[in-house]
Amino acid sequence: NAGVTQTPKFRILKIGQSMTLQCTQDMNHNYMYWYRQDPGMGLKLIYYSVGAGITDKGEVPNGYNVSRSTTEDFPLRLELAAPSQTSVYFCASSYGGSNTEAFFGQGTRLTVV
Amino acid sequence: AQSVTQLGSHVSVSEGALVLLRCNYSSSVPPYLFWYVQYPNQGLQLLLKYTTGATLVKGINGFEAEFKKSETSFHLTKPSAHMSDAAEYFCAVSELLANFGNEKLTFGTGTRLTIIP
Numbered sequence: 001n002a003g004v005t006q007t008p009k010f011r012i013l014k015i016g017q018s019m020t021l022q023c024t025q026d027m028n029h030n031y032m033y034w035y036r037q038d039p040g041m042g043l044k045l046i047y048y049s050v051g052a053g054i055t056d057k058g059e060v061p062n063g064y065n066v067s068r069s070t071t072e073d074f075p076l077r078l079e080l081a082a083p084s085q086t087s088v089y090f091c092a093s094s095y096g097g098s099n100t101e102a103f104f105g106q107g108t109r110l111t112v113v
Numbered sequence: 114a115q116s117v118t119q120l121g122s123h124v125s126v127s128e129g130a131l132v133l134l135r136c137n138y139s140s141s142v143p144p145y146l147f148w149y150v151q152y153p154n155q156g157l158q159l160l161l162k163y164t165t166g167a168t169l170v171k172g173i174n175g176f177e178a179e180f181k182k183s184e185t186s187f188h189l190t191k192p193s194a195h196m197s198d199a200a201e202y203f204c205a206v207s208e209l210l211a212n213f214g215n216e217k218l219t220f221g222t223g224t225r226l227t228i229i230p
Contacts, residue, residue, distance in 0.1 A: 004156070033179075040222055040223075041222060042220040042221055043203070043220040090156055107156055
């Protein structure tokens with residue numbers, strides 16, 4: 001009964017370092033999303049995917065990259081980390097369609113110093 | 114683009130009192146509307162959603178919301194607050210993604226609900 005699993009839960013990066021946030025889901029959902037959550041700003045969409053091999057940019061994609069080689073996994077890559085990327089990152093998945101529920105992971109709290 | 118406005122970033126109510134969290138949306142087409150709840154250090158989980166049909170929607174934990182098209186509102190209510198309701202609540206509207214026809218959620222900025230014993 002895992003749902004959406006994100007790793008790591010916490011991470012501190014130095015400016016200029018890179019890292020990959022992992023996300024995997026076991027619900028066979030086609031649609032997967034990466035959001036960032038900043039205080040008082042709600043959630044902003046970074047990237048999304050509608051199936052293996054298909055990804056596209058959301059509202060705030062700069063500084064990030066994604067890939068989707070399998071239905072289950074949707075990693076988010078940060079290249080050259082900057083303080084502006086300090087945030088809480090959430091991965092989500094859904095069956096698809098406008099009225100379907102999105103299931104969220106527990107988040108990754110990232111600090112760039 | 115669609116947008117969501119949540120009035121009041123912080124709301125405090127006494128235990129047993131009415132909870133009212135406000136949400137207004139902008140949309141040029143009939144929207145799908147959602148309320149999500151986030152407990153501390155957790156991800157978001159769905160409280161309730163409006164798609165079509167009955168405008169009064171009931172969700173989990175005694176919450177409900179009413180879709181009012183004329184007011185472009187989708188306010189969340191609960192008749193009697195419980196200590197366990199303390200959390201952050203997000204209103205969201207479904208929005209068409211340009212490239213693939215799928216729809217994504219556009220979130221409001223959230224309302225933190227505090228329950229006073």
